[in-house]
Structures are given as C-alpha cells and as structure tokens.
Amino acid sequence: MPKEKKVKLTLKSVAGILNVSNATVSNAFNRPDQLSEKKREEILKACKELGYAGPNQAARSLRKGRSGIVGLVLSDSPKYVMSDPVANLFLQGVTEFLEQKSVNLLLISGNQPSLKSVVDFVDGFICYGAPRNTQLIEELSDADKRVVTVDFNIEGRSSVNIDNEQAAYQIASSVIDDAEQTTAILGLRLIDSKYTCRVHDNELIGVQHSIAHRRLDGYLRRINEVGGEITGEHIWSIPESSHLFAKDAAREALNSKIRPDVFLCMSDIIALAAMKEVLQMGLRVPEDIKIVGFDGINEGVRFHPSLTTVEQFSSQKGLKAAELFFEDSPESNITPFKIEIRESSQIQ
C-alpha cells in the first residue's frame, strides 16, 4: 500500500524543508566536493528521515541525457525470440555483463512499428538478429545513439558475428568423408515460405546474405569436396526453429527415396526434433543415421544420445555485445566457435 504523505517529496520540497537551495541537496547526492562534509551528512540524514529516496531518475535522465538503460532490440516478438534457447543464452550473456555495470535492459520487439516510443529512454541499442520490421534497421542506422548489432551488420556500427560458413564446413567435415554417404540438409528459412518444404535447385542459386545461406555454403563446400551428391531434393527449408516443423521435415526426408544416412541441421532444435523422429521410427542414432546440429544448446548435451553440434558460445556473444556497447568507437567482432563431437555422430 502506498504510504500517506502530506507533500510530494522532491528535491525542491526537501530543500524547502531543510532551508537550503535545491542545488545543495542535489550536490549532497551527486557531488560531495561541492559542499561541506558536515552539511552533506546533515542533508542525507534528513532525507532518510523524511523518506526521500534521492533524485527522481527520470528527471535526472532528462537533464543529463543518460538513463542507465540499454534497449535490446530483438529480431522478432519477445515471445518468439525467448522461446529460442540460443537467443536465451545470448540474453544471459548480455544481462550478466549489464548487471555488473548496474545497467538495466529494456526489451524491444523486432516487429514494433518504430523505435520512437523507446529511443528517448535508452542510452543505446543492442540488436540481436536483423529485426523483422526493416524500418527499425533504418532507425538504428540513423539514431544518434550507441548501437551494437549481432548476427547481422549495419555500416559504421559495432557488430558481433561468428564465421557461419566456416563453422558449417567444419561440422559437415566431421561427419562426411565419403561420396557414398547420402546427406539431407534441414535448413532454416532458406526460402520464404510459411511451411516446411523442399528447396528446388533453381532457388539455391539466388545469393542471400542470411546466416542460413552462409551455413548452407559451408555444408555444400564439404559435400562437393568429397564428391557427394547434393541437389534441391536433399534440402529442406523450415520456416522457424520449431519442433513441429522440424519433425515434418525429418519424416519427409526419412520416407523419401533419397534414404539419407546423415542429417545436417541448421539448429539444435531442428536436430533434436529430427532425432526424436528417427528414434520413434525405430532407427538408431548414430548407427543408422548420423545427426549434427548447430548452436550448442544445453538440451543437446542432455539428450540421449547427446548431440554433435557447432558450439557457438551464444552467451559469450552476449557478453561481447554488451562489452562493445561501452566502447567509444565502433568495432567488428568475430567470435569463436567449437565443433562438439558427441554421441549422435560417433559410433563408439
């Protein structure tokens, strides 16, 4: 319940009661060198007794132009992004760093129409994945604030990325060493469709800048290197990193005439869904089918069998992004990844 109060407690009213100027009260809180030690303690003590908790932070931020709040722009709605364990790890990293800096985080949806409603509250933005509403990218580009982008780039702004092509190449290499192997690729948003579907050959040609296409490049490089067969027939595009869509794709692939013995999956969520499907069909992993994922989520370690994947240290990316936020000049960072060979690809 709100406390009863006669007058509203503000810097001004407190100053009035104590019979000093507001400047002095303000200085008591912010600039100890501007007044005598004696007076300062006197004022702080009186404030405590009156129940005045200190300067209003909103007013202070208006005057000073700094709020101590960082806006975290998500690629999509918070609901969707938070359901993704990779994003979640990233958030953990960001919040860990920011908490230590006593800075708070304002969550901002990537399909909000504009940043107008929040821009004046924050000291800048960390942007996780290209926002779905592309207008936001323009606003971020033009804003007179600090900006750090993650998993995409805005010219002149700080950014954090991994080398997706190289990572995909290496994870593919860990499991493909023979032209006789048949690979199915379970990709994420390779084409613009609301449903799980096979990719046609011609659609593969279009150059795209998304993370998914860089990963595809890496997979294809390895398959071509060993002389394996790979066409649109072997590639599925899943509209979002969801269990249901991924299971559909896995089932289709298993029932198709290509009879894959390797699944290259563009996320661990997809890989785990595929693995569950495979196991439920009575097949063995890795004996019948080898499966690798991408991301390195904890669930992959726990799963039985555990999942071989690209560990991309998402929380480290979060830490790095937060760190770059406080740098004075823009800086591009390529974060490391690690190939984690586990049970799902390795016959004991």
Place this chain on the structure above:
Amino acid sequence: MPKEKKVKLTLKSVAGILNVSNATVSNAFNRPDQLSEKKREEILKACKELGYAGPNQAARSLRKGRSGIVGLVLSDSPKYVMSDPVANLFLQGVTEFLEQKSVNLLLISGNQPSLKSVVDFVDGFICYGAPRNTQLIEELSDADKRVVTVDFNIEGRSSVNIDNEQAAYQIASSVIDDAEQTTAILGLRLIDSKYTCRVHDNELIGVQHSIAHRRLDGYLRRINEVGGEITGEHIWSIPESSHLFAKDAAREALNSKIRPDVFLCMSDIIALAAMKEVLQMGLRVPEDIKIVGFDGINEGVRFHPSLTTVEQFSSQKGLKAAELFFEDSPESNITPFKIEIRESSQIQ
C-alpha cells in the same frame, strides 16, 4: 551514423520554425480536437520534412507520469532466471500481452540493491518469484505504483499463483498407489544449503512458506495416504534447478540402500537430469523406475521417454499477470494446472 543537424529538433524549436506556439505543435501530436484539421496536417507534414519524429518520450513521461514501461522484477539475476525454462515461458506470456498493449518491458534483477534506479522509469512492477534481496519486497510493498506478484504474495497487491500442494498431491497420486513402492523425493531448495544433500527428519518439521514446501506437503500427503514409508532418508534438497546438482542427487539416491522405484521431482529440469542418469546406468524408465517432474517444460515432451509432469501453464501465468497489471484494483488469481501423464511413468 548520426545525421548532421543544425539545431536540435525539439517541440520548441519546431514551433519556432513553424511560427506557432509549442502548445499547438504538442496538440497536433496528441489532441487533434484542439486545433483545426488544416493546421494539424500542415504541422505534421512540416515535422516529417524537418525530421522531427515527435515529442521526446522521456520528457513526456516526466510530465505525464506514465512511461509505457513495465518493470519485471526477477527473483534472482536475469542470467540465472532466464536459464530456467519455466521462467522463460512466463516471460513469453508476459511479453505477449504487453506487446499487444504496446508496452515495453524493463528487466530488473532480484538481487539489485534497490529499485530506486528504475522506479521512476516504470508504470509499475510485475514480480516473478520473491526477489532474493528481500529489501526489494519492502520497496515493492511501499511503492506508489502498480504491483503484481507471481508465485508469492505481498499484502494488498495483485498476485498469481497455482495451488502447489494440490498439484503435488495429484501428480504423486498418479504414480503412487501402493505401500510397497519406494519413493525418493528430489526437492528444490528445501533446506538452505549450497550443495545437494539429504534432508534430515528434524528439518522437515519447520514450517516454511516456499513453493517447494507446499509441494512437499502434497507429496507427503499422498505417500502417507497409501501407507508408504517416507523419512528424511528419502528426500534430497537441491540448491538450484540445475542439471549437475540434480544428477548428483539422482546418483546418490540410486546408489543408496533405499533403492527407489519412484522419483518425485520438484522441477522438470531435475526430473530430466535424473532420467538421463537412470538411463546411463542401464536402468529402464518407466519399467524399473517411474519418474515425474513438475512445471511442464517443452523439453519434457521431446525427451525420450517423454516426461510425466504437472503442466502449470507458465506462459498463461505470464499472460494473467500482465492482465492483472492493468486492473484498477488488486486481485488474487489462482491459475489452473494439469497432470500430464506421459511415457516416463506409464508402462504401456
């Protein structure tokens, strides 16, 4: 890159340029009925051309006393809370509702020393779990703002809870129907220790108000009902819902002389860790050991075998909490739960 600008664009400067009063410009944005349609369009058009995006929201919020931001006070550090899938689902629910209301969310750590630094920026608080720093509870209790608590209560404030005792009783009942069964309880923070440890009988007596103790009450009620044996020897306390601690507890229980054939786990995370341990020891679930969890996280559905649990619709709780936030008077809400019988407890 920031755009070059001669003068800073504010309501005042824009009014100066357009040769009208600031009131008129303000009204053009906020109160269309206060000026002619003609003038309004004229002003908005000019603003667009000048590149003035509209009133500064921080200044507006200072004046109006509303920011359109809700503070989400977490029980612990964001890093720790976000790593918990249940909290994550809750967040999804909250954000879903708030996004639709065009309200943004400010994340606040539960071990922050005070809410002072954020209280002036938000219209109120939703508080997920009792904050670790209890001083915050007092501040929340005294604040002249809206407050909704979840999974705990503050007198006179809105709250959202499930009936933990009843839920625990029911899930226990689904798996225990015989005095011959031997049950091990893997509990969460039943006693104040940093390590996984067995609970001693005398420690069970102390009445506690935490969720964990309500759940324990429910388990014990069922076990006593069927005449099963239950002592401190059968109960483990795990310091946090983490995989490693839970595996320790499971291993200890399996190797102990009580030889349990039922695991009642106070979270799905604990249950899944225990299950992985059981499977790795070569035992079968549910044939050798039945395992039930609590929470209803997605990973439980995906796991093989899938996990029997109490679905507590955490995202619904989030929605409800957000909904209550906008109610004018305090309201206590008890949200439903559902017993989900799946593979881990049911012999086909």
Place this chain on the structure above:
DNA sequence: TAATGAAACTTAATCGATTAAGATTCCGAT
C-alpha cells in the same frame, strides 16, 4: 447591431531534476 459563444491559438506554469555562474563567507598572506 450588439451580444453570445464556440473554435483556434497562445501564454505560462509545471513535471523534478542538473549545473554554470554569481554571491558570500572566511582564512591566511602581504
């Protein structure tokens, strides 16, 4: 034609702070 009153704007106080510049006090040095 004068009174009336709604419509369209403007004035100015206010939200709650920060801070440069000015005023006063006080002390030691010349």
Place this chain on the structure above:
DNA sequence: ATCGGAATCTTAATCGATTAAGTTTCATTA
C-alpha cells in the same frame, strides 16, 4: 588593514515536453 582566493552556498537557466487558463477571431442569433 587589505587583498586574493578557496570553500561554501544560492540563483536561475535548462532539459523537452503537457495543459489549464487566457486571448483572439469569427460566425450565429436575437
């Protein structure tokens, strides 16, 4: 005794808006 300057405190402008109250304009009605 006087001057300089540091220490301490006050004055007042400012951050960027909102809004009640006041002013002017102008069409309507008696």
